[in-house]
Amino acid sequence: MEQEEPTIIEKEVEEVASAATDYLVFAIEWLREHVLVFETLYQFAFIAGGLFLAVALRRRFQRLLERLNQQHTLGPAVRRLIRTVAAIAMPVVWVVLLGISRSVFEAFELPIPFLRLVISLLLAFVVIRTVSIFIPSAYWSQVFSWSAWTAAALNSVGLLDVVIEWLRATGLTVGPISITAWAFVKGVILTAILIWGGNAVSGIVERRLQRVDKMSSALRLLVVRLLRMALLILAVVIALSAIGVDLTAFAIFSGALGIGVGLGLRRTVENLLASYTLLADESIKPGDVIEIETAYGPTYGQVRKMTTRYVAVRTRDGTETLIPNEVLIASPVTNWTHSDKPTRRRIPVGVSYDSDIDLARQLCIEAALEIPRVLHDPAPNCLMRAFGNSSIDLELRFWINDPENGVANVASAVMLGIWEKFKANGIEVPYPHHDVRLRTVSSPDSANLDQLRASER
Known part of the structure; x- marks a missing residue:
């Protein structure tokens, strides 16, 4: 009988199996020649022993750093550095022990390639x-840590140049723009780096401007925000020029961006400009106490934060209302400060x-002066406003210097004081009342009643 030829799928399965067998044989040979030898085994033994000792000595090393951090002569940067080293106490102790082991091995001229690799990775970490x-920023700190350690690890095993060459050979071309993966990474x-440097520069400028007493908080925030945007x-421009991107190629993109602004980003741009x-114009600045009528009712509170999209107003309820900037521009706003x-x-x-x-007016003024938040200069005053239907209408006027702490609560405290003083001195607070008079109609006599019935018939 003639033997059937294998199908295409069977050939592919055989090729995959053969390749897997070759890789497995290569891995076994590599382990036998480089790992399962005495020179490698004693290095692994010292690496594992160093890890065991580092775990055992970690607590003592942390307590030593805590005692060192309690010294009052250290600056805040040094204290932060000590806390960071204490958080990674185990790798620090491990790399120190492995460094001592490497010195011993080098003194006896023994080969230690794996030990050097582990020390290099730990030291980089x-x-x-x-x-x-x-x-x-905690997020960017993590990104920097993982990126830098990945590059250090590739460099330690000798693969960094290989990866860089592969990134240079991989790229993307869109019209006149051609960017390689390596250029994108750079x-x-x-x-x-430039954004971090720009934020650092703007932070330094902001701290310097805070020392200028003649500059308002709104102008200071405007200068810092414009500086941050410019940086x-x-x-971005420097980074694009560094990777070889022609900025004139973004002319079409800028036109598309203008159309997008006109269609879908109109509100965003309005809030930005607002x-x-x-x-x-310093109409509203951080720290002001404002009151505005929104679609959900009146909002009263202190301006805590001003961003490019909204103004955060902290209300007396402890919540923060985010009001879009365009609403503040288009709506009447009562700025108490x-x-x-x-x-x-x-x-x-x-x-x-x-x-x-006269006694009632004096009692009203005394009740206001007993509240700590009421100012004595200008002094409270009580005026007679009108002759009402059931009362004489007075009006107490007083000043406060901290509207951010609320205005309704201080008015309530003053009214409670007035009520107590009126009760103690016999001053009556009237309430509306009406007199109802009932008139009795005499009943008709019998003659008139008979005439009325006759007319009804």
Whole structure:
């Protein structure tokens, strides 16, 4: 009988099996020649022994660093560095023990390639983790740590140049723009460094401007925000130029961006421009106490934060209402602290016509002065406003200097004080009342009643 020829699938399965067998044989040979030898085994033994000792000595090393950190002569940067080293105490102790082992092996001229590799990786981890504490953002600190340690690991095993060559050979071409993967990686790294440097520069400028007493908080925030945006644009332009991208190729993209702004990003751009308008004219600035009527009712609170999209207002309920900048531009806003913080409050008070009006006015002023938040200069005043239907209408006026702490609560405290003083001194607070008079109609006589019935028939 003739033997049937194998199918295409069977040939592919045989090729895959043969390739897997070859890789397995190669791996076994490599392990036998490089790992399962005495020179490699004693290195692994010392690496494992160092790990065991590092785990055992970690607690003692951390306690030593804690005692060192309790010294009052150390600066904040040194304390932060000590806390970081304490957090990675085990790798630090491990790399120190392996370093001592390497010195011993080198003294006897013994080959230790695996030991050097492990020490190199651990040392890179310790250094990168220590440097990353100076990056304020936790997210970017993690990105830097993993990226730098990956590059260090590839360099330690001799694969960094191979990976770089592969990235240079891999690229993407879109019209006149041609970017390789290596150029993209360099651009990302350069952009991240420039943005971090720009944020650092803007932070330094912001701290310096805070020392200038004559500059308002809104103008200070506007300068810092414009500086940060300019540095961000400069960082992107420099990064694109560094990777060889012709900026004139983005002319079409800018036109598409303009159409997108006109169609879908109109509100975003309006809020962006409104934020700079609010900061430039200083109509609203951080720390102001504002009141605005929104679609969900009135909002009263203190401005805590101003961003390019919204203004965060912390209300008396402890919540923060995010009001879009365009709403603040288009709606009437009551700024209680626009020019100065002192604010006058008015409380209507009604007393009976039989009361001593001068005594009632004096009691109202005394009740206001007993509240700590009420200012003595200008002093409270109580005026007679009108002769009401059932009372004489008075009005107490007083000033406070901290509207951010609420205005309704201080008015309530003053009214409670007035009520207590009126009760103690016999001043009556009238309430509306009406007199109802019932009139009795006499019943008709019998003659008139008979005439009425006759007319009905």
